[in-house]
Amino acid sequence: MLDDEDAPNVDRTAADEGHMDEDGAEDLAPDFRLFEAMLKKKKGYSGTSIRKGEKDFEQHGTQAQLNSLEHSRQVMEEIQSYERFHKYDTWNRGWFFPTYWANALGDKVKDPSKFREFGKDDLFLRNRVVVVEMFTGTLQKSIGRTIPGVTKFHPAFGKSWLLPEEALFLVERGNLDLWYPNGPIESLMPGWPREAAEQRGNNEKPFPQSKPDPSDYSKGTPLSLQAAYAMLIGIEGEEGKVSLRKYQVYAHLKRAGFHVFPAWEEDEEETAQPWSLWSWMTSLLDISSPYESQNGPLVQPGVYHSYKSVYSRLQQIPRHVPKKAAACSKNSKKPFKLDYFVWKADGAPFTKGKPRAPDFRVCVVDAKDTIIPTLDQITTLLEATPYSPPNESWQGPGRMHQRLKHGHRNVLIAVVDCGIISFSHFSEASFALEDQTPRFDASRSIRGRKNGGGRGGGRGRGRGRGRGRGRGG
Template identity: 25%
Template sequence: MDDSLETPNFVPPKPDPQADDDQQGEEDEEENMPDWTKLARPGASRTVIPKRGEKEFEPKAGGGSGLQQHVLEKSRNAMFDALRGVRATSTKSLSYGIWYPDISRVHITVSRGTHMSSMGHSVSRPAGSPKRLEMLPEEAIYLVERGSLFCWKSTDLPISGELDLENVGGVPMSVQQTYSELLGKEDVTAERLEVYSYLRRLGYVVTRTKPPTDSYPQAAPFIMKLHPSSLFSSFKGWMSRVYNAFTNLGFNWWRPLQLSRWLRSHKLYKSVFPKLRFIPTGHKLPLNQAPRKPSEPSPYTFFYNVYKPNTSFKRTSPPTPDYQMVVINARTTPMPSLQELTALFEVSPELPPPLPRRRNPPPGGFPPEPAPVEKTLLQRLLPIFFKPPPPLGLPPRRPHPFMALKAGKKMVVIAVVDAGSIGFYRLGEGALEEWPMY
């Protein structure tokens, strides 16, 4: 026990405000430390997650008391025992597979757990035989690392014993051997594996954007918005170009506005702002810079399709992905060029504008809807000349232009890995020329 606490006339010292301020930073750093004494010993059947513990004592110049040293040594030993413990897993969720280096695939012989519903693909080897479940290298490494898959390496040597779960016809592989043999196959780099594992731990479903083989299920394509040009719109565009060509014969760069003294319509905002846009803009214009040489493949290509955790995913027929992701190494890959970003935006879908904020109803509420009026015979025969009455209540609000410009029409997600640290960046393609600024 503490000798000072056992003294009858012991008076606790007054706290020093200056010392409290100095020790506040140290307490903030250590308040999130887990209490290792609450963790079960390695031999226990059930493991309890350690909770945050309180600081036992304040460090002193002369050293702590015997009780404080005992509590500190107990916590330190509990931490060492937990680190020395062997990680265990349940056999109910443990799968078994064989690694084939010639095809760079892991054949799942025994499938267990919920991971198989969104991982792997069915392949018929050889052709015409029953299909079997195979996994790509990043999928197998992720399951082996988290303790959900036992992996063996195929071999031609004779295996002694009967063929069972403990002897599936190969050589057992450790986690280190799995990393060394599977990493680098099928374009799997350390950065792509790290991003894949990080997203899978968060609950996302991750697949390949480009199928490595024909048997790999391909995601549903995006619905690209096409703007069909009708005869009237083509004629209107041609007339506007002819009108602009005649009216801009005397165009002056220093005085782009040519306001009429007699016409008031030329002085309105609706007419002034379009005239100020005399420099051609838009993503449809060709780029002036020279493109990248064919011998230098661009690292900015979509590699992963990412699905949100609440997406209804089917392994045999994946739906349209929520995101398409590019994975790069920050130490070796420079910033993307304009051509590389344009190539990514060309294959990306056009996003709808953000919805406006929901407006509250008026204080008295919406007026009651009137009784439907029966249409006359003329309204039935010529409905195009009779517009329906506007709906009651608040009119539909247009999307906010600044919110739409901030969101952009298209989006690209780039995962940047810098020495183990992952950062996600969202790049958007705006459309300033399509929004009237008046």
């Protein structure tokens, strides 16, 4: 079968024109006048239809060209000097406490075992460095965590704590105003007073608080976007910070509408048992194999009535069949390790406290520091994911490619090259479970019935069907 680029009868006129228009649009300079109109809230402009400006390739000395160029410069300066602001109704203030959980994890927790409800790494508490005073908006459903087990007498009870990538993403969106505190967390968000706690009894809800005043600078200093990048972006593995490539992948997926959380170690229903010395020795003595050697041709001369009888004799090399239990350790080899779990925002119920099984598992690598993964690295990475066979509803020959693409274990590798992100899908497919011989035999029998197969089914030239040569009377 020919591909599209090899097909001789493919009409490329429309496709080529589309590529030329797209390339030409990329070469054009942005028209800042449309941005200016949007900022001034003039009617007739849409944020989704920002077109490119026309490009002059050479000067022709007219005053109209000079005036247009000067006007574009002025508009560009106005756009770049535009001051970002937060609406008071949706204004959220977060305080930067990078060492709060790292230094006082044991003192501020009533029951550390509850931290394993969300993951094996204690809710990633050591990396939660930003606490939000009053979290408003729809993003709180999929960003941040309130720490279970914290008593109401401790500071920041019932508050949402953010990871570095979550805080930086909200700052970029304009949903969070990041501040650096002038004092300890006890002075900003103290716990419940003993007297008030005794009056409220078992009520675990925080006290109703008024909206914080954004003009009160006595408690801290607001940070710019550049300062937020400097404080939250770090090297790989640095506590309380996130690497730039991981943040770029996180922000890309969040802007696309996915739910994204850091990857934790998943529990499988069945784990692989290590072989004992006796089991290994007895396995060497097992010489029985379905692929027995024989002399002569693989397919002996004879009459075969099905494809399966022929292909079963040609099968000599054992094929790979995925197993439910992983054969090796879950510890992936760097740099190929699971970094994020991703869920589709398809309307299905989703809770960040007890999320369902992730739809995608993402590994983030840098194109400059990483080479093409070896088979051993890919195998180790796939075995770090739980056994996930194709959906039972994907039955039939029409869904074969979908079953093979999904595999029984799969992972996405996000390759970051100077900010450009490319995703590569790797899966543990099983071609051994996709037996094609029944389809060949079924199509053969259908063709036989259509062509009048069987004895007497054809239109022969027997007696009585030719032109008679009777004798004249």
